[in-house]
Every structure is written in structure tokens, then in C-alpha cells.
Amino acid sequence: MSWTLPTFGTAILLAVLLAAAYTFSVSVVAGVTGRLRLLVAARHGAYGTVALIAAAVSSLAYAFLTHDFRLRYVARYSDRSMSLGYLVTALWGGQDGSLLWWLFLSSLYIAAFVASQGLRERRQQPWILATLMSIVGFFGVLMLFSANPFATGVAAGRADGEGLNPLLQNFYMIIHPPSLYVGFVGCAVPFAFATAALVTGELGDRWLLAVRRWMLFAWTFLTIGNVLGMLWAYEELGWGGYWAWDPVENAAFMPLLTASAFLHSTMIQERRGLFRVWNVVLVGLTFFMTIFGTFLTRSGLIASVHSFAQSSIGGYFAVYMGLLFLVWSGLVAWRWPELRGLPATLAQRKAALGAWLFTLLVLAPGLVAIHKLALPMTAKVALFALVGGGGSFAATELVHRRLAGGEVRAERPVVESFLSREFTFLMNNWGLIGMLGVILVATLFPLFGELLAGEKVTVAPPHYNAWVQPLGLLLFFLMGSGSLFGWRKTSEKALKNAFVFPVGAALLVAIVHGTLGARFGCAPFVPGERLYAGPLGAALQGFGTIVPILGTSLCAFNAAVITQEFATLLRARARSGALGGMERTLWFFGLIPGVFATVLALATQARRRYGGYVVHFGIVLMFLGFTGKSWSVTREATLAPGASLELAPYTLTYEGPRMEVDASKRMIFADIGVVRAGKPVGRHSPAKFIYKRMPQSPTTEVAMVHAAADDLYLVVGTINPETKVATIQAHVNPLTSWIWLGGIVMVLGAVLCMWPEPAPEESRVFAYTRSAAAVVASVVIGFLVASMPSYALHDPFVRASSAAAAGEAP
Amino acid sequence: MTGRSLALLLVLFVAGIASLAGVFGGRGLAALVLVGTALLGAVSALWSSLHELASEDVLEEVRELPSLARVATDDELEAVLRALIDLDHEVAVGKILPGDEGPVRHELRSEAKRLLQLQDARIRPEARERARLIVEGALASASQEVTS
Numbered sequence: 001m002s003w004t005l006p007t008f009g010t011a012i013l014l015a016v017l018l019a020a021a022y023t024f025s026v027s028v029v030a031g032v033t034g035r036l037r038l039l040v041a042a043r044h045g046a047y048g049t050v051a052l053i054a055a056a057v058s059s060l061a062y063a064f065l066t067h068d069f070r071l072r073y074v075a076r077y078s079d080r081s082m083s084l085g086y087l088v089t090a091l092w093g094g095q096d097g098s099l100l101w102w103l104f105l106s107s108l109y110i111a112a113f114v115a116s117q118g119l120r121e122r123r124q125q126p127w128i129l130a131t132l133m134s135i136v137g138f139f140g141v142l143m144l145f146s147a148n149p150f151a152t153g154v155a156a157g158r159a160d161g162e163g164l165n166p167l168l169q170n171f172y173m174i175i176h177p178p179s180l181y182v183g184f185v186g187c188a189v190p191f192a193f194a195t196a197a198l199v200t201g202e203l204g205d206r207w208l209l210a211v212r213r214w215m216l217f218a219w220t221f222l223t224i225g226n227v228l229g230m231l232w233a234y235e236e237l238g239w240g241g242y243w244a245w246d247p248v249e250n251a252a253f254m255p256l257l258t259a260s261a262f263l264h265s266t267m268i269q270e271r272r273g274l275f276r277v278w279n280v281v282l283v284g285l286t287f288f289m290t291i292f293g294t295f296l297t298r299s300g301l302i303a304s305v306h307s308f309a310q311s312s313i314g315g316y317f318a319v320y321m322g323l324l325f326l327v328w329s330g331l332v333a334w335r336w337p338e339l340r341g342l343p344a345t346l347a348q349r350k351a352a353l354g355a356w357l358f359t360l361l362v363l364a365p366g367l368v369a370i371h372k373l374a375l376p377m378t379a380k381v382a383l384f385a386l387v388g389g390g391g392s393f394a395a396t397e398l399v400h401r402r403l404a405g406g407e408v409r410a411e412r413p414v415v416e417s418f419l420s421r422e423f424t425f426l427m428n429n430w431g432l433i434g435m436l437g438v439i440l441v442a443t444l445f446p447l448f449g450e451l452l453a454g455e456k457v458t459v460a461p462p463h464y465n466a467w468v469q470p471l472g473l474l475l476f477f478l479m480g481s482g483s484l485f486g487w488r489k490t491s492e493k494a495l496k497n498a499f500v501f502p503v504g505a506a507l508l509v510a511i512v513h514g515t516l517g518a519r520f521g522c523a524p525f526v527p528g529e530r531l532y533a534g535p536l537g538a539a540l541q542g543f544g545t546i547v548p549i550l551g552t553s554l555c556a557f558n559a560a561v562i563t564q565e566f567a568t569l570l571r572a573r574a575r576s577g578a579l580g581g582m583e584r585t586l587w588f589f590g591l592i593p594g595v596f597a598t599v600l601a602l603a604t605q606a607r608r609r610y611g612g613y614v615v616h617f618g619i620v621l622m623f624l625g626f627t628g629k630s631w632s633v634t635r636e637a638t639l640a641p642g643a644s645l646e647l648a649p650y651t652l653t654y655e656g657p658r659m660e661v662d663a664s665k666r667m668i669f670a671d672i673g674v675v676r677a678g679k680p681v682g683r684h685s686p687a688k689f690i691y692k693r694m695p696q697s698p699t700t701e702v703a704m705v706h707a708a709a710d711d712l713y714l715v716v717g718t719i720n721p722e723t724k725v726a727t728i729q730a731h732v733n734p735l736t737s738w739i740w741l742g743g744i745v746m747v748l749g750a751v752l753c754m755w756p757e758p759a760p761e762e763s764r765v766f767a768y769t770r771s772a773a774a775v776v777a778s779v780v781i782g783f784l785v786a787s788m789p790s791y792a793l794h795d796p797f798v799r800a801s802s803a804a805a806a807g808e809a810p
Numbered sequence: 811m812t813g814r815s816l817a818l819l820l821v822l823f824v825a826g827i828a829s830l831a832g833v834f835g836g837r838g839l840a841a842l843v844l845v846g847t848a849l850l851g852a853v854s855a856l857w858s859s860l861h862e863l864a865s866e867d868v869l870e871e872v873r874e875l876p877s878l879a880r881v882a883t884d885d886e887l888e889a890v891l892r893a894l895i896d897l898d899h900e901v902a903v904g905k906i907l908p909g910d911e912g913p914v915r916h917e918l919r920s921e922a923k924r925l926l927q928l929q930d931a932r933i934r935p936e937a938r939e940r941a942r943l944i945v946e947g948a949l950a951s952a953s954q955e956v957t958s
Contacts (some may be wrong), residue, residue: 019856026863044859051852055845062841084837115817132919205889271893273886486905487896488914494907565903572902605892606899 007060009150012056016103017140019049024133025251031126031199039122042129046114049136057091057100060149069161072153073097079161079693081664089174095298095313096149098177102294103139105178105185106132113189118295124207127196128189135188138320146313166665166691166699172232178251180225184290184545186218187255190262191287194280198331203338205277205548208266211283213754215266219259220750226252227743236713238700240634240731242739245464250443251293254436258286259431265491268422273486274415277332277339278429284328290437291321296443322617329356336400346601351403355395363391371451381441382449417489424482431475466531466540469547473554476623479616480558484567486559498564505560510553517549521648524549551627558620562613569610570598579607599752607752614749621742628710628735636717636729647730650705651675654726655683657719666690667701670716670726681705686716686728710734889923894918 023045030038060073063088069075077090079096092101100409110132119123145148190211197207229252230242243249262282268274290316295317336352337344368388370380415423440446442459484490484498510524517524530537573579583601587594599610637645639654646652655671669685684703693701705712710732717727824847832840897915900906906914930938 015852019852022856023859026859036866041862042860044862048852048859051848051855055848055852058841058844058848062838062845065837065841102927204886271889271896273889484905486900487893489910490905491907491910494905494910497904568903572904576902603895605895640906769860 004070005063006071006152009056009059009063009071010144010148012052012059013140013148013150014050014051016056017137017144017203019052020133020136020140024130024137027126027130027465029132031123034123036122039119039126041652042126043114046129046133049133050107050111050158053136056122057104060091060097060100061088061571063150064088067161070152071149073149075161077162079163082164083173084650086164086169089169092177092181092367093164093173096143096147096151098123098181099139099143099147099313100149101178102181102185103136105181106136106139106188109185109189120205123200124193124196124202128192131192131195132188135192138316138344142313142316146316148211149511163664163691165603166689170232170236172228172235175234176225176228179221179228183218183220183222183225184255184293186214186221187259187287187290190216190218190283194283195328195331195438195767198280198335201335201338201344203335204279205270205273205808208269208279212263212266215259215283216754217284217752219256219263220747220754222252222256222259223743223750225254227746231740234736235704236316237704238702240632240713240715240729241459241629242736245439245442245459245461247443248297250439251289251296254293254439255286255289257432257436257439258282258289261429262286265429270427272422274422275426276341277336280332280339284332288321288324290326291317291324295321313392327401328358329691332356347403351400354403355400358399359391359395363388363395366391382641384448390513418491419485419492419495421482421487421490424478424485426707428475428482431471431478435471435475438471439464442467462529463531466528466544467511470540470543471548473550476554476558476619479619480554480561483561483613483616501564502557502560506553506557509556510549513549513552520551522548522628523633531591548627548630549580550625551630555620555624555627558616558623560739562617562620565613566595566610573598596752600755604654607755611749611752611755614752615746616749618742618744618746618749621738621745623742625735625737625739628733628738632731632733634729634731636727638725638727640723645730647712647727647732649677650730650732652714652728652730653727654714657721657726658685659758664692668716668719670712670719670728672703674712676705676707682711684714686714688719690718706737708737711736884929887922887929890918890922890925894922 005621023042025321026038026045027042029035030042033443062068063074064078065084067074067078067080072097073094074090077094078087082090090097092098113128113132119125120276122129193207193211193214197203229249232435233244233249234242262279265275265279265282269276269279297315298313298317300799332339333352333356334349336342336355337348340350340493367384370383370387373380373383375383379597398584415426417423445459446456449455480502481499484495484502486494513522525545526545526548528541531542570579573583580601583597584595586597595614599607599614602610633647635645635647639645641654641656644651651674653673653675655673658669658671660667660669667689668689669687671683671685673683674681676752682705684705685699686703688698689701691697700715703714713727713733714732715731717729719726824843828840828843828847831843859861894915897906897918901908901911
């Protein structure tokens with residue numbers, strides 16, 4: 001056998017699998033025996049596995065850099081003309097490479113975990129390592145047997161490569177998938193912690209405290225990944241929007257919902273000892289959703305505009321998810337007594353396992369039986385939900401009660417009052433999980449339709465919006481109001497004091513919007529679409545109508561809550577003498593340095609809370625942007641050169657078509673002079689790019705004018721080469737820029753929450769220096785993130801478009 | 811120099827070598843340097859792991875002593891102490907009115923006292939005796955300082 005790169009790469013993948021299996025075995029034995037020496041061996045094994053994964057990724061990078069088109073993956077996703085940046089992007093541009101990239105990011109998390117943990121948590125660490133290695137093992141099997149990026153094949157394509165899909169040759173695609181993967185993969189570490197807690201039975205608060213920072217980190221990158229995905233869709237796909245409820249988008253969004261729920265409910269367990277089962281389930285569910293999302297994207301189960309090609313890996317994922325569900329739910333059942341604060345007797349354990357078996361053995365056949373009933377699909381879906389929900393309840397309450405001889409209620413902390421923060425957090429959790437349920441059912445509806453009624457029914461975006469908008473706005477309200485409650489119980493007088501200012505602000509904005517909104521092009525009521533017959537349809541339509549005014553009022557409500565919280569904090573700090581000189585000075589320089597200085601000066605718990613408020617403020621800005629979508633206007637017109645199109649506040653004058661050619665494509669521009677409210681804002685040139693390699697699929701290149709009030713979004717449809725008449729589609733999207741600003745603020749808030757606590761031995765001077773450095777670093781990060789769009793303008797395609805618009809050679 | 815600093819230095823060194831290889835020998839060579847280093851690292855780590863498995867550690871029992879498991883009351887005590895800190899903060903920022911805090915604070919303090927007593931009872935007599943000796947020694951030296 002000749003030792004070529006394909007053989008070498010495959011051998012490394014095999015070595016990864018073997019090393020992971022070895023480390024898994026040593027970890028399990030270390031966990032069972034508690035021997036420190038075995039734990040040390042497992043830790044070294046983990047490092048070895050990580051290094052092998054790094055070798056595999058470097059080998060694939062070598063293949064791309066040297067244009068080794070013997071590798072099917074390299075031939076399919078690169079060509080000789082691609083720049084270094086896009087060659088690196090191609091590492092995760094296709095299915096096989098993206099799985100290796102997933103594994104690589106996992107390995108970075110594993111290395112970080114092993115390095116940061118040292119020999120602490122010796123009982124739990126072996127099980128954490130074993131869980132992480134099992135995940136590495138799954139991906140190793142997947143790549144070796146179904147998606148090997150080092151595979152060769154006659155279908156390798158052209159001798160000099162097929163090249164990366166032009167839609168993926170965009171700045172945001174360089175950074176969007178890695179960000180999302182960092183978020184997805186990061187959820188594996190909390191999952192491993194939770195598994196270890198379940199195995200060892202140490203289900204107190206410690207695992208939760210250890211997990212929180214990992215989850216927050218993953219959550220931050222899920223947020224960044226989702227926002228960048230929205231930006232990519234907005235800039236590249238050319239349909240005028242940023243979110244289309246595509247299955248792949250939903251797959252990225254769903255773990256964010258469960259992770260957000262966990263980050264809130266963990267606070268309740270930490271402070272009140274409540275929701276132990278719920279927290280464990282949320283961690284498991286978050287990880288499960290990341291795997292499920294990967295499965296959705298790659299199995300070809302649900303059609304999507306930007307999923308990977310259909311392949312055989314769906315079966316592997318299905319088996320893995322099934323195993324995951326069985327093992328995880330079995331562990332939860334085994335630890336049910338500890339989780340519910342019941343005596344950990346054999347009888348209790350048997351009762352819990354009996355209830356679990358009942359769920360599996362009665363529920364699953366029940367669902368199959370429903371599938372065979374001759375009923376309309378909606379009735380079948382309702383029955384599915386009823387049997388699923390009822391079966392779970394029957395199992396956990398009735399069967400468990402029966403088997404445990406009635407001893408199922410233990411003395412454990414309870415929510416003492418509806419007027420408490422824990423109750424509003426509970427509502428918030430239900431809202432988030434409710435939203436997850438709606439999105440999940442809608443995403444899988446085509447599959448349900450096919451299984452239950454033999455017909456394929458897809459759920460269009462208006463249906464998602466109709467259901468998600470009420471839930472989203474309810475959550476938005478709970479987000480603000482929850483902050484106004486104290487733990488355990490808040491007196492009515494304290495609540496009245498807390499609500500006066502935010503409610504006043506919301507009412508004021510509602511009145512101003514109601515009376516003046518229509519005059520400024522942002523009507524308070526926009527008639528909603530009637531999607532269903534009957535009272536439900538009328539209710540949803542009615543709600544859709546009031547969304548604009550409700551959105552702006554709730555934004556005001558939430559902004560007022562956050563302002564009030566910070567004002568109260570500053571007053572309290574000034575009263576107690578804690579407001580230091582540096583903090584005062586930074587407030588003098590403005591809101592952003594002031595907020596950062598104050599939040600970083602707080603103790604860990606309080607810092608997390610106020611960092612959370614900064615995240616909430618980012619969400620307020622995003623909701624403002626979402627509300628702006630209600631007032632977006634779209635016009636399509638066929639224009640001859642010299643003709644104009646009015647789209648308040650813009651006047652667009654079509655100047656004519658222009659064609660440029662470079663080595664890889666023909667670019668056909670439609671030059672449009674844009675005037676905003678009487679002031680010229682330059683010439684903008686939406687275009688069609690026709691790639692030599694893919695002439696059958698021309699790409700749409702959008703031209704945009706960004707402003708705080710609105711974005712002008714120009715797309716060219718067709719251009720007649722003889723008459724030079726062009727079809728232009730123009731969108732005015734109010735407040736869209738606030739969404740991206742909101743994303744930046746959310747990330748900065750998350751950084752504040754994660755900021756490490758100064759060690760007790762750290763000197764005061766050093767602590768101050770570090771605070772100052774933190775402020776500077778945060779501001780620099782903010783500027784860097786904010787300047788991303790300008791980097792995007794250096795993207796070769798956009799540059800070509802701009803240069804061509806300016807009459808220069810591209 | 812700690813192991814972590816050494817690892818960081820090593821990573822920086824490899825990155826430097828790979829960059830140099832990239833500049834003078836092309837991108838492919840840089841990738842090859844990374845592949846080679848990663849393989850060396852893998853072999854070294856797996857060898858250490860096997861070596862650890864095969865070796866005997868006479869001090870293992872001593873090294874394992876600090877891994878005594880925590881008990882549930884430790885977590886409960888930490889939660890109660892956090893709740894007391896929260897209470898202070900919420901009174902300071904006006905979420906709980908000064909008149910309403912009394913019963914909650916009393917309840918939390920009683921719970922903390924109960925958990926501390928439980929913890930105290932759990933400590934082995936010899937450990938308690940050792941703690942008593944340490945405190946007495948400290949007090950004696952403090953009183954000597956005051957006298958002198």
C-alpha cells in the first residue's frame with residue numbers, strides 16, 4: 001500500500017477513534033475505581049486524542065493548500081483560483097469537512113477542560129471525560145464509515161476542482177459557521193458535567209456552578225452565530241429579509257432557546273434549591289438539540305435552501321440520538337430520588353425505573369397506534385401531543401406513586417409566592433420551551449404530514465410568525481417584569497414602586513406612537529394576515545395587527561426597567577460609599593465606559609445580574625429592529641434607463657446596465673442613482689454574477705444603503721441586453737441596523753457576565769488596572785464587531801461591485 | 811515555570827516555526843509542520859498515558875486524600891449564604907422594603923445556623939481536637955505579642 005495523503009488522513013481518523021476508545025475505557029475504569037493514577041492516564045489520553053484530531057485537520061488543510069484534488073472533498077469544494085481565506089473556509093464548506101471541523105472544535109473544548117480542571121472534581125472528572133470521548137467516538141465512526149473527508153473517488157470532478165459555492169464565498173460565511181459550531185460544540189461540556197453528576201449522584205449545586213460559565217460561553221457563540229447567519233442571509237440571499245424560518249435556521253435557533261432557559265433556571269437552583277430535574281433536563285435537551293440540528297441539516301430529512309447534500313449519515317445520527325435518549329433518560333430515572341429530594345432507597349429507584357419503562361413501553365406503541373388511525377392529520381397531531389403529554393404525566397406521577405407506595409412528595413423548597421422572581425423565571429422558562437415546541441413542531445410538520453397523512457405539508461413563514469410573535473412578545477414582557485421582582489416574595493408596595501416608571505414609559509410611548517406614528521411612516525396598527533378560519537385565526541390576526549404598537553411599548557418598558565435597575569444600583573453604591581473615583585470618572589466619559597466600570601466593580605453574583613441586564617438591553621434593540629419589519633415596504637418595477645421609482649423617503653433613478661468581466665465570472669450591474677429625502681446618497685449597483693463554473697445559477701448581489709432609520713435594499717431581477725430595460729426590486733426595511741447593534745450589545749453583556757473574579761489575594765491596584773483593561777478590551781471588541789460590515793466590504797465580491805459602480809476595474 | 815505556561819510557550823513556538831515555514835517554504839510546508847507537531851504531541855501524550863497506567867505510585871493513597879466527597883449540606887449552606895448576600899443587595903436596591911426583610915433574614919440565619927451545626931457534628935473528633943490545638947496556639951502567640 002502506497003502511503004499517500006488519503007491513506008494517511010484515513011489512518012489518522014482511525015487513530016482518533018482508537019485513542020478516543022482507549023481514553024473512554026480508562027476514564028470509565030477511573031470513575032468506577034476512583035484511582036487517581038487512572039484519571040491522570042485518562043487525562044493524558046484525552047490530550048493525545050486532541051492532538052490526533054489537530055493532525056487530521058492540519059492534513060486536510062494541507063490538502064486544500066496544495067490543491068490535492070485526489071481527495072473528493074477537496075476537488076468538490078475548492079479550485080486553484082481561490083484565495084487563502086476561502087481555502088480555509090472550504091474546510092467547513094461541505095459536509096465531510098464540517099464534521100471534522102466539529103470534531104476539531106470539540107477537541108479544543110476538551111483540551112481547555114482538561115487544562116483548566118487540573119485534578120479537581122476527581123469523582124466527576126473521569127465521567128466527564130468518558131462522555132466527551134463518547135461524543136468524539138461517534139464523530140470518528142461517522143467520518144470513517146460515512147463522511148470521510150480524505151476519501152478519493154472518480155466523481156472528484158474537474159482536474160482543477162469545482163470551487164466553493166459562490167453563495168458561500170462571503171465574508172460572513174467565513175465567520176458564521178465557526179461561530180455557530182463553537183456554540184453547538186460548547187453545549188457538549190455542560191452535557192458531560194450533567195452526565196457525570198447523574199452517574200456519581202452528586203447532584204447538588206456544584207456541577208451547576210461549574211457548568212454555568214461553559215454554557216454562557218456556548219450561548220454567546222450561538223448568539224453570534226445566529227446573528228451572523230441573519231447578516232449573511234440579509235446580504236447574500238437577496239430576498240430582502242434576514243430570517244425565513246428555514247429548517248437550518250431553526251436548527252441553529254432551538255439550542256439557543258434551551259440554553260437561555262437553562263441560564264435563567266440555574267439561578268433558581270443556585271438560590272432556592274428549586275428545579276433540579278428541570279435543570280438536568282435542560283442541559284440534556286440543549287445538547288440533544290445541537291445533535292438534532294446537525295441531523296436536520298445533514299440528513300436530507302427536511303428540505304432546506306441551505307442544508308448540506310443528502311447523504312447516508314442520517315441513519316447514524318438517528319441511532320446516536322436514540323441511544324442518547326435511552327441512556328440519558330435512564331440515568332435521570334435512576335437518579336430520580338436524589339433529584340426530587342426523596343430517600344434514595346432501592347424501592348424508590350425501582351419505582352422511578354418502572355415509571356421510565358412504562359413511558360417507553362406504553363407510550364411508544366401508543367404513538368404507533370395513532371399513526372394507523374384513519375383520522376385527519378390535525379387530529380392525529382393533537383392525539384400525538386395528548387398521548388405524549390398524558391403518557392409522561394401518567395408515568396411520572398401515577399405509575400411512580402403506585403410503585404413507590406404513595407411516597408412521592410418530599411419536603412423540598414417550593415415557589416413561595418407568585419410575586420417572586422423565581423415564579424417569573426419559571427414563566428420565562430415555560431415561554432422559552434413553549435416557543436421551542438412551536439418551532440420544533442412546525443419544522444417537523446412536513447415529516448409529520450408525510451408519516452400521518454401521506455401528504456407533504458410545509459409551514460410557511462407567516463404561520464411561524466403568527467405563533468411565535470405572541471410568545472416572543474410575552475417573553476419580552478416577562479424579561480423586563482421578572483427583573484422587578486425580588487427572590488422569595490416581593491411586597492405589593494415594593495412592586496408598585498418598581499413598576500411605576502417602566503409602565504409609565506411604556507404608556508407614554510404607546511400614546512406617542514398611537515397619535516404620531518402614522519405621520520412618520522410607522523403606523524401603530526398594521527393589519528395582520530388571516531391565516532386560519534374561526535376564532536383562533538381571528539385572534540392571531542388581531543394580535544398581528546397590534547404588534548407594532550405593542551413592540552415599541554414593550555421596548556420602552558424594558559429599556560425603562562434596565563435604566564431603573566442601573567440608576568438604583570448607582571444610588572445604592574453612592575450611599576454605601578462603594579462608588580469609587582475611577583468609576584465616577586468613567587461615567588463622566590459616557591454611558592458605555594460607565595456601565596462597564598460599574599458592572600466590573602461588582603461581586604460575581606451581582607456582576608452576572610447586571611451583565612444580564614446589558615444582554616437584555618441588546619435584546620431590546622433587536623426587538624426594536626424586529627418591530628421595524630412591520631413597516632417595511634417593497635416595490636418592484638420594470639425601468640428603462642433614465643426612469644425613476646419613488647419609494648419614500650427614497651427616489652431611485654435607473655441609469656443603465658453595465659457589464660464587467662474578471663477571471664471567474666461576468667458581472668452585470670444595474671446602476672441606480674439614489675436620493676434620500678432630497679439629498680443624493682450616491683450611485684448603487686445591484687448585480688447578477690454569472691460564474692464560468694456555474695453559468696446555470698447566477699447569483700444575486702444586493703446593493704444597500706444603511707441608515708439608523710432604515711435600510712434601502714436593492715436587487716436586480718432581469719436586464720434586457722437589447723432594450724437595457726431592468727426589473728428592479730427595492731425594499732425599505734426600517735430599523736434593521738438596530739438588530740445588528742443589539743447583537744453586539746448582547747455579546748458585550750455576555751462578556752461582562754463571564755468576566756473572571758479577581759482572586760482574593762489580588763491587590764487592589766491590580767484589580768483596578770484589570771478593570772480598566774477590561775473596559776478598554778470590551779470597547780475594542782465592540783468596535784471590532786461593529787466594524788465587521790466594513791470588513792465585509794473588503795470581500796472580493798463586494799469590492800468588485802463597489803469598484804465597478806465607481807467605474808474602476810475590479 | 812508552570813506546566814500551563816510551558817504549554818503556551820510551546821504552542822507559540824510551533825506557531826512561529828509554522829509561520830517561518832510558511833514564509834520560506836510555502837503554505838503547504840506550514841501545514842506539514844503543524845501535522846508533524848500534532849503527531850509528535852499525540853505520541854508523547856499517549857505514551858505518558860500508557861506509562862501512567864503501567865507505573866506504581868506508592869503515595870497514591872495519600873494523594874487521593876483530598877478527594878473526600880462533599881455532602882449535600884455543604885451545597886445547602888453555600889446556597890443559604892448566597893441568599894443572605896442577595897437579601898442585602900435587594901434591600902440596598904429597594905426590591906425588598908426594609909420592613910419586610912426581618913422574617914426572611916431570621917429564617918435564613920436560622921437555616922445557616924442549623925447547617926453549620928450539622929457540619930460541625932460531621933467533623934471527626936480528632937480533626938476537631940486538631941483545630942482546637944491550632945486555635946489555642948494562635949491565641950497564645952497573639953496574647954504573647956500583646957504582652958510584649
